[in-house]
Amino acid sequence: MKIFSTLVGLLLLTQTVAAATPVGTYYQVNVTNPAAVVAALDAYADSPTGQKNPATVTLFQITSNGTNPATHAISVSFASAEDMDRSRALNMASKDFAAMQASMAGAMTPVSESMFRGTGITAGSWAAITSDNPVGRFILMDVQDPAAYVAAWTKMMASRDSDLPSYLSQIMAAGTADTSHVVSIFANNMAEMMALADANQGNPAWAEFLASVNGIRAIEDDAMVVRVKSWAN
Numbered sequence: 001m002k003i004f005s006t007l008v009g010l011l012l013l014t015q016t017v018a019a020a021t022p023v024g025t026y027y028q029v030n031v032t033n034p035a036a037v038v039a040a041l042d043a044y045a046d047s048p049t050g051q052k053n054p055a056t057v058t059l060f061q062i063t064s065n066g067t068n069p070a071t072h073a074i075s076v077s078f079a080s081a082e083d084m085d086r087s088r089a090l091n092m093a094s095k096d097f098a099a100m101q102a103s104m105a106g107a108m109t110p111v112s113e114s115m116f117r118g119t120g121i122t123a124g125s126w127a128a129i130t131s132d133n134p135v136g137r138f139i140l141m142d143v144q145d146p147a148a149y150v151a152a153w154t155k156m157m158a159s160r161d162s163d164l165p166s167y168l169s170q171i172m173a174a175g176t177a178d179t180s181h182v183v184s185i186f187a188n189n190m191a192e193m194m195a196l197a198d199a200n201q202g203n204p205a206w207a208e209f210l211a212s213v214n215g216i217r218a219i220e221d222d223a224m225v226v227r228v229k230s231w232a233n
């Protein structure tokens with residue numbers, strides 16, 4: 001796999017989704033040897049199996065996430081559920097995949113795992129991201145009224161003066177966690193991310209948004225991350 005220059009998108013939030021909807025798995029992990037994790041992913045990407053795999057893999061370093069023990073996150077994304085099935089079939093019979101798992105087992109321990117799918121509900125444009133190591137904020141939520149939340153979110157995002165990309169994503173399976181959706185926000189660097197937060201605070205639509213979603217969503221996890229590296233064919 002060659003280095004992929006774009007971040008893995010966590011999309012989402014509608015009840016009707018097109019047949020070619022992007023899907024993926026998001027892993028939070030506690031890493032004791034970051035270099036070994038990167039080396040294991042590099043080796044798999046360069047292997048015969050990795051060269052055929054349709055996955056896009058992105059490794060993030062988590063810079064802040066409260067009491068959550070995860071130090072890194074790995075997003076494995078596919079253009080469709082069919083591609084996810086094809087990847088799984090390749091890995092099941094692959095010595096390359098087994099070798100990667102063995103290498104990573106000694107360098108990290110799992111914290112959580114969830115499956116997501118895209119909805120195409122976005123704001124801004126990825127064209128605004130020019131950094132090789134952009135920062136992101138992943139806000140995991142339990143949303144009780146998705147339609148009302150989407151309406152409030154899209155109204156608020158339309159009011160802002162920024163092209164920085166944001167996405168809404170639907171969580172299909174999260175184990176025992178209550179997470180149903182994710183908001184993903186990206187910027188080129190932390191200064192740009194903080195400026196965006198400051199602009200929100202000064203935007204009357206932000207206060208209206210908070211009032212609109214009060215009682216229909218609970219934040220389960222809030223993490224700041226930095227993209228380390230991505231791999232894709």
